[in-house]
Amino acid sequence: xxxxxxxxxxxxxxxxxxxxxxxxxxxxxxxxxxxxxxxxxxxxxxxxxxxxxxxxxxxxxxxxxxxxxxxxxxxxxxxxxxxxxxxxxxxxxxxxxxxxxxxxxxxxxxxxxxxxxxxxxxxxxxxxxxxxxxxxxxxxxxxxxxxxxxxxxxxxxxxxxxxxxxxxxxxxxxxxx
Amino acid sequence: xxxxxxxxxxxxxxxxxxxxxxxxxxxxxxxxxxxxxxxxxxxxxxxxxxxxxxxxxxxxxxxxxxxxxxxxxxxxxxxxxxxxxxxxxxxxxxxxxxxxxxxxxxxxxxxxxxxxxxxxxxxxxxxxxxxxxxxxxxxxxxxxxxxxxxxxxxxxxxxxxxxxxxxxxxxxxxxxxxxxxxxxxxxxxxxxx
Numbered sequence: 001x002x003x004x005x006x007x008x009x010x011x012x013x014x015x016x017x018x019x020x021x022x023x024x025x026x027x028x029x030x031x032x033x034x035x036x037x038x039x040x041x042x043x044x045x046x047x048x049x050x051x052x053x054x055x056x057x058x059x060x061x062x063x064x065x066x067x068x069x070x071x072x073x074x075x076x077x078x079x080x081x082x083x084x085x086x087x088x089x090x091x092x093x094x095x096x097x098x099x100x101x102x103x104x105x106x107x108x109x110x111x112x113x114x115x116x117x118x119x120x121x122x123x124x125x126x127x128x129x130x131x132x133x134x135x136x137x138x139x140x141x142x143x144x145x146x147x148x149x150x151x152x153x154x155x156x157x158x159x160x161x162x163x164x165x166x167x168x169x170x171x172x173x174x175x176x177x
Numbered sequence: 178x179x180x181x182x183x184x185x186x187x188x189x190x191x192x193x194x195x196x197x198x199x200x201x202x203x204x205x206x207x208x209x210x211x212x213x214x215x216x217x218x219x220x221x222x223x224x225x226x227x228x229x230x231x232x233x234x235x236x237x238x239x240x241x242x243x244x245x246x247x248x249x250x251x252x253x254x255x256x257x258x259x260x261x262x263x264x265x266x267x268x269x270x271x272x273x274x275x276x277x278x279x280x281x282x283x284x285x286x287x288x289x290x291x292x293x294x295x296x297x298x299x300x301x302x303x304x305x306x307x308x309x310x311x312x313x314x315x316x317x318x319x320x321x322x323x324x325x326x327x328x329x330x331x332x333x334x335x336x337x338x339x340x341x342x343x344x345x346x347x348x349x350x351x352x353x354x355x356x357x358x359x360x361x362x363x364x365x366x367x368x369x370x
Contacts, residue, residue, distance in 0.1 A: 009340060009341075011322065011323055011340070011343050012323060012325075012340065015231070015278070015323075016231055019231050019234050019235045019238075019240065020231075020234065022235070022238050022240050023234040023235075023237070023238040023240075025238075026238040026239060028234060028237050028238045030234050033230075033233050033234050033237045034230035034231065034233060034234055035230065036230075036233055037229040037230040037231070037232055037233025037234070037236075038226035038227065038229055038230035038233075039226075040229055040233075041222060041225040041226040041228075041229045042222065042226070044225060044229075045218050045221060045222045045225065048218065049214065049215065049218040052214040052217060052218060053211045053214035053215065054183065054214075055183065055214075056210040056211065056213055056214040056217075057187075057206075057207050057210045057211050057214070058183055058186040058187050058190070059186065059210070060206040060207065060209065060210030060213075061186070061187055061190035061191065061194070061203050061206055061207060061210075062186045062187075062189060062190040063190075063206070064190075064194065064199055064202040064203060064206045065189070065190040065191065065193040065194035065197060065199055065203065066193055066194070066197040066199060067189055067190055067193040070193070097182060098182065101182070101186075103217075103326075103330075104210075104214075106327075106330065107213070107217065107330060107334070110330060110331070110334040111334060114334070114335070114336075115330075115331040115334045115335065115336035115339070116336050116337055116338070120331070120334075120336070121341075121342055121345075124324070124327045124331060124342040124346070125342050125345050125346045125349050126349075127324055127327050128319070128321060128324040128327060128342065128343075128346030128349065128350055129318075129319050129346060129349040129350035129352075129353045130319055130353070131316070131317040131318065131319040132317075133317055136313065136316060136317055137313060137317075139285070139289070140288060140289065140292050140313055140316075141292075141305065141309075141313075143289050143292055143293070144292045144293055144295075144296040145296075145302070145303065146296075146302075146303060146304065146305050146309070147303045147304075148303060148304040148305060149305050149310075150304065150305050150310055150364075151310055151360075151364045152305060152309075152310045152313045152314060154360075155310065155313075155314035155317075155357060155360045155361055155364070156313065156314055156317040156318070156357075158356060158357070158360055159314060159317055159318035159319075159353045159354070159356055159357035159360070160317070160318075160353065162318075162352060162353045162356035162357075163318065163319065163349055163350065163352065163353030166348070166349040166352040166353060167345075167346075167349040170345045170348050170349050171345060174344075174345050175345075
């Protein structure tokens with residue numbers, strides 16, 4: 001399974017090289033264009049910063065209060081069956097609801113367990129293969145005035161659950177406990 | 178929706194803290210966490226700026242148009258109801274490419290344009306078409322190759338090898354996307370009968 005780790009190292013440098021060479025060949029003013037694109041990121045950050053502040057405070061409060069421990073006590077028997085880390089249950093629930101709120105939890109887990117622990121790696125992979133369902137659905141459907149969403153929600157939930165299960169076994173298999 | 182979730186989290190946290198005797202920590206955490214929110218954004222600004230700059234080069238050089246043509250067979254399979262060359266195809270392609278490259282926020286603008294184009298093809302205006310359902314399910318199954326943000330955060334929190342999760346993520350996300358497509362196709366078929 002080592003080759004998967006090699007792909008990880010090469011991916012970003014290869015994409016960057018490819019894009020720059022293609023841009024040069026097409027005689028694009030690559031640095032000017034780069035700056036133009038990079039400028040847009042400032043607006044995005046300014047939009048998400050207030051949300052992130054608000055949600056990180058909420059996540060922080062709920063974490064120090066010990067509420068998550070109570071939730072974990074209830075869910076422990078179920079997760080113990082498949083030896084899935086209980087600490088991740090709140091994250092999985094939040095992940096479908098809000099991307100920034102789940103991000104707050106992820107950073108919290110990184111701080112607590114370290115990004116290179118089993119939990120740290122599993123969390124990173126889960127974040128890579130799941131998506132915020134409610135945000136995406138409401139923004140996309142609301143933008144065109146659709147009220148009946150039919151089987152979209154069920155499909156999205158199934159896809160996310162499949163992603164979480166796959167992440168768990170892949171992390172276990174590639175990195176070990 | 179987020180109104181209630183946010184209120185619920187803060188109120189529940191404070192009420193539980195009152196019982197567990199953690200009130201002092203709640204105050205401290207509120208201050209520390211809000212500062213942390215700003216710090217995270219500033220770090221993220223660097224990565225996002227770099228990545229969006231690179232994306233812009235790909236767009237201006239025509240690389241994205243080229244990729245749209247390349248992934249047309251996939252689009253035809255996933256969304257057979259969209260006629261070839263329709264605008265919806267182009268926007269879905271741009272949205273998917275942005276998703277594949279892990280540009281979560283960069284994917285939303287073309288995604289919304291795609292929905293608009295799909296609505297033109299939709300017969301019942303208040304009900305999602307098969308194409309829309311498939312588009313959203315696949316979108317939510319997350320087709321991204323690289324989660325740039327996660328790698329940045331891993332680095333920020335002192336990972337020895339922040340990018341080691343890219344390969345495993347690709348594997349996991351492929352599985353969830355395949356499950357999503359199978360589900361979508363099954364539902365489409367059921368509807369036809």
